[in-house]
Amino acid sequence: MNDAELRQHVIDALEFEPMIDAANIGVIVDRNVVTLTGHVPNYAQKSIIESVVWKVKGVKGLAEEIEVRSGNQLRTTDEEIAKRIINTIQWNTVIPDDAIHVRVEHGWVTLSGEVEWRYQREAAQNAAATLHGVKGISNLIEIAPNVIAADVKQKIENALKRHADVDAQAIRVEVHDNTVTLEGDVNAWRERSEIERAAWAVPGVKAVVDRINIT
Numbered sequence: 739m740n741d742a743e744l745r746q747h748v749i750d751a752l753e754f755e756p757m758i759d760a761a762n763i764g765v766i767v768d769r770n771v772v773t774l775t776g777h778v779p780n781y782a783q784k785s786i787i788e789s790v791v792w793k794v795k796g797v798k799g800l801a802e803e804i805e806v807r808s809g810n811q812l813r814t815t816d817e818e819i820a821k822r823i824i825n826t827i828q829w830n831t832v833i834p835d836d837a838i839h840v841r842v843e844h845g846w847v848t849l850s851g852e853v854e855w856r857y858q859r860e861a862a863q864n865a866a867a868t869l870h871g872v873k874g875i876s877n878l879i880e881i882a883p884n885v886i887a888a889d890v891k892q893k894i895e896n897a898l899k900r901h902a903d904v905d906a907q908a909i910r911v912e913v914h915d916n917t918v919t920l921e922g923d924v925n926a927w928r929e930r931s932e933i934e935r936a937a938w939a940v941p942g943v944k945a946v947v948d949r950i951n952i953t
Contacts, residue, residue, distance in 0.1 A: 741767040744796045748772055755790050758783045763804065771799035777807040781875060782867040795926050798952060806845075806873045814871030816842040823847065826865040838862050838879065845873035852882045856938050881916075881944045894918065897936040909933055909950070916944040923951045 739747075745767040752760035764775040772791055778784050784804050791800055820842045827833050827840075837858075838851040847866045853859055859879045866872055891913045898909055909922040918937045924930045930950045937946045 739796045741769065744770060744772075744794070747796065748791055748794050751790050751794050752787060755786065758786050758790070760787070763787065769798075770796055771801065772797055773801040773803065775803045777805040779807065780868055780870070781806050781872045782864075785867060792927055792931065795928070797927055814845075816844065819845065819847065819869060819871045822869050823866045826869070827862055830861055830865055832861050833858055833865075840866075845871055846876070847872055847874070848876045848878060850878040850880075852880045854882050855941060856881060856943065881942070888913075893940045894937050897939065898933060911937070916942055917947060918943055918945070919947040919949065921949045923953045925953060927952055 745765055748765050748767070749760070752758065752763060752765070758778070762776040762778070766773040766775070772794075774787065774791065778787070784802075784806060787804065788800065788802055791797060820840050823840050823842075827838055828835070834853060837853055838849055841848040841850070849862055849866065851862075853862075859877065859881060862879055863875055863877045866875055891911050894911050894913075898911075908924070909920060912919045912921075918940075920933060920937060924933070930948065930952060933950060934946055934948050937943060
């Protein structure tokens with residue numbers, strides 16, 4: 739697939755996604771590396787666009803230069819953004835009480851704290867992503883539980899064997915200090931993404947180092 743064909747596939751994928759407006763997004767492709775430019779109304783759309791592009795077959799790299807621009811001329815203060823995020827997190831039943839700390843500077847949100855599961859970490863980020871005035875998010879929330887490395891390794895390998903789209907024998911899994919390292923070869927980004935998702939789904943995993951090659 740040449741760069742022109744890949745560019746058209748990326749544009750088609752963005753236009754097909756109902757949760758975003760791709761009218762103000764520019765797409766450049768050079769040697770299978772996609773560069774996105776333009777602007778969106780909130781951080782959530784920016785994240786969705788990035789996710790959509792990574793799922794397009796043939797994408798080997800992504801440079802994301804999209805700005806978050808609000809149509810509202812009245813600037814939301816950092817204090818207002820922080821209060822709204824805290825309030826949204828408090829109403830979310832999957833996030834432990836008082837587990838998350840929120841800092842906002844010039845519209846950029848930094849989340850810190852400690853939770854037991856990755857989905858709780860993601861829920862906190864999602865609570866901030868759609869709010870007016872948020873220009874970006876640094877998610878520094880840590881995953882807390884202590885687990886046995888051998889148990890984590892076995893659970894990940896079993897999950898890969900159950901997955902229809904993954905050749906489990908082609909993937910090597912190593913676990914050290916709650917960090918999972920994945921190595922091997924796959925045919926598409928979607929397969930690589932599913933393998934990484936399987937690793938994150940195991941309780942106790944704090945980091946995933948993805949060294950899988952797309953052939």
